[in-house]
Amino acid sequence: MLTLLKKASYFLAKFTALFIILLACLTFYQPSLFEWVKGDAQIVVLSLIMLSMGMTLGVEDYKILAQRPWDILIGTVAQYTVMPFVAIAIAQSLSLSPAMTLGLVLVGSCPGGVASNIMAFLCKGDVAFSVGMTTVSTLLAPVMTSLLLNYLVGQSVAMDGWAMFKFMLLVTVLPVVVGSSLNIGLHRKKWFQDVQALMPGIAVINFAFIVGGVVALYGNYFLQSGVMILACIIFHNIIGYGLGYLAGKLFGMSLAKKKTISIEVGVQNAGLATGLSMKFFPTIPESAVVCAVACVWHSVAGTIYANFLLWLDKFRQVKVA
16 A cells, blocks of 8 residues: 555656646636635645755755755745845836736746756756755745745735734744654664655645635636736746756856756745735735745756756767767
């Protein structure tokens, strides 16, 4: 039974985007399936996603943070400047509605996505660097996300920055710290290793729950402006990849690091953004729809981009030969 569950977890992690898309389509026809994803239930769902990330962090990961502070600093600064400011630039240049602007900026202001480490591995990037960037950006998220949102959209959207800060401590930092502490203390235990193997699948299921909750509650908004939402998210995402790669190039990083920082900057924790939108901006449903679509798109595009980078490596090798 355990072996079957591990295979299921691997399958879900490999086909995250497909699973989320299928569940979202199902929810369009049966919205009652995920109308429960709100309030306390939503907090539990978000916390489980972050707990799964924390359970991958051990002593060696924290040693990497201490040994490579310059790389992590460059990556984190790029993470919290490129995506939020590109988001507001896109919103202003296209005269997006306040609701769509909020959603796009919220996605841009969140930390790196938990799937980015897998994508860095797929493209033969610097996985240790990827884990370090994701960890630091997540731990800084309660402060940075709240400040960036307040600065970029606080004049047009009413928000409680202090409440958001406390909420993000609860659903991001605390689960990551708990998960990491468990990993450090129990990583040699066979039963804990079995639990770890199941966590990727659990994280994917909970991502799907978040998207399902948005579709159940606000799916009609996507039907009204879905093309514009998707176009803005694609544009935002691609620019993130490009500017992330450029940042690595400007600071003389190796090819592996350039690929990694590109992915880390471009792939956001849109699941967290979706949860924040539903929690703090329930009267602006279109914002949550933007975040939910980003959740799906980043999973799809990130995997495609990682494979594209891997193909480029092979093409360079053939050309040199």
